[in-house]
Amino acid sequence: MNIHEFQAKELFVEYNIPTTNGLVVRSLSEIPIALERFPEKSVIKAQIHAGGRGKGTIVGTDLPGVYLARSAEDTARYIQQTLGGVLVTNQTGSQGKRIYALYLCDVVEVEHEYYLSVQLDRSTAKPMVTVSRSGGVEIEANAKNLYSIFIDPESGIHAFQIRALARALGLERRIVPNFIELVSNLYRLFCDKDATLIEINPLGLTLEGGLIALDAKVILDDNALYRHPELEALRDAAEDDPLEDRASRFSMNYVAAEGDIACIVNGAGLAMATMDMIAFYGGKAANFLDLGSRADPIQVREALRIVQENPNTRGIFVNVFGGIAQCDVVAEGILEQCPQTMPVVVRLQGASAERGQQLLRERAPSVVLENDLERSVQMIVSKVRER
Ligand code: GDP
């Protein structure tokens, strides 16, 4: 689960990680309160679940998603022009993301911008702390001068490891104790809250020699959220795909993609392979959807509803390999929600496949049945292309 920068900074405050203070503005009626708190300068930051805001552009303006306002008038004007607008960055895709909240922060003069992150490294199965001397908006484009340490989760992070990070950053000796405390707190936050990523970019070096987090990105592990009911409250439903949410309530995994061929598959591996094969034969998958191993008729029916609610869907490919799932049961689900308005290709193999195919032949004659994987993929690709 992603959270917003202002929420991440609240966690930083809780863990004594120095950061900039601010105020969230969600409607134009709050402008007077904002100007009272920030009568002169402020940094105004669009709160969307994506980075690259500093170099992004708000549609219909030439304004970026992170803006240094120099006066009260400037602050008011920026809020009026951008709140409710759409911000496009190199991480949002061309459709951009709508700005429902702006975060106004104190302006901090910095001498240098570093990069600092903690994330779960999958290849070593360990938390990894990464730093770079060249942080700020450039690092996203070309990751350079990165230096990482890996942490044994049993023994935790050691001061000597943090000193190695400080050396890699070329920090002055007098700053090192602050840095050790900051990184220790960051690691504690990472573990306590079951985060998978915490990124501070930039970590500013102030003129007085202090370190301060100017930006904050936190991703929490969905599978551990049950341990943190207080973090569930940080979920921003407006940022979530409602179809993903609905699928998860039926114990299915759905992720939207950019194409037009909806896929309904049992098993994540087969679902990935199906999407790859669609691409191989010149089509584009509209989604990833894993029914799970059981695949009962209610799930299949709901899966068909979900993919038909995606406005990009122009054809449906059902690919089920029966094992724990029974193909005749899957067929019953298909019959309940089978669209007449677009091509549907179904491949049923394995347990009860013949009975499932029989059911569909009798009661849903418009469904194309094809048992061979490659031919079935070619079939849906060509049918969608013909339309
Ligand atoms: P991002 O582009 O989405 O990663 O947004 P950031 O919060 O990182 O802001 C983009 C850039 O704006 C940063 O890399 C900084 O250079 C600058 N910036 C943001 N907040 C401040 C601040 O409080 N003081 C200063 N001096 N620069 C800031």
Ligand code: MN
């Ligand atoms: Mn940033």
